[in-house]
């Protein structure tokens with residue numbers, strides 16, 4: 001047990017504490033709010049958000065954040081939230097939020113049983129180009145950091161760049177320029193160009209995280225939303241051993 005150990009690295013301690021909770025509940029993954037707490041500790045920007053347990057709490061959270069908001073299931077049984085009917089984006093008012101809350105409880109309870117709902121995450125609605133940043137621990141090569149554009153670019157076209165972790169800024173910048181979809185990041189089709197420094201900085205941080213935390217088998221930030229210099233990890237999944 002390393003619960004009492006302190007490494008003098010708060011970002012490592014924060015992760016260890018959360019992994020311990022997951023293990024104690026027999027989970028091999030950390031839930032999204034937990035994963036985002038780890039990201040925050042590592043200096044990676046996540047949407048403003050609140051974990052809520054009632055529709056009233058969700059309304060209060062939405063007032064603090066400001067509409068539009070996103071509502072997402074928090075469940076120890078649900079890894080892929082959308083597939084279970086657990087995500088609503090673009091909620092523009094109190095009425096819609098109440099309805100979305102009820103709908104998500106319904107859908108996820110049907111998908112994963114009566115104990116599915118641990119809570120709801122109310123989040124600021126971010127926007128921009130979807131990219132993915134990941135980390136995997138390869139049996140042969142060790143920790144790797146992965147970068148690509150989201151959606152069909154990664155799923156169909158496999159347009160991704162890999163490196164051994166950790167990487168430094170120069171290497172992370174090369175990863176960004178290396179993918180075939182790079183022109184989209186650089187501002188093709190009338191988009192605001194991505195701030196490559198900010199994006200590279202997140203790649204470096206994710207690479208440091210996967211290299212420093214041997215318990216992490218897989219880390220998946222999908223999507224990271226890129227709008228100029230606003231680069232926000234809108235979803236985070238961490239699989240642990």
Ligand code: ADP
Nearest residue numbers: 047070080081082087123124125126222234235
């Ligand atoms: P999952 O991958 O588990 O289905 P996500 O958290 O990725 O769930 O949410 C599904 C989709 O909803 C994302 O791919 C993204 O398009 C959108 N989304 C999620 N959170 C936000 C957010 N905070 N701001 C904007 N869009 C979001």
Ligand code: MG
Nearest residue numbers: 222223235236
């Ligand atoms: Mg996702």
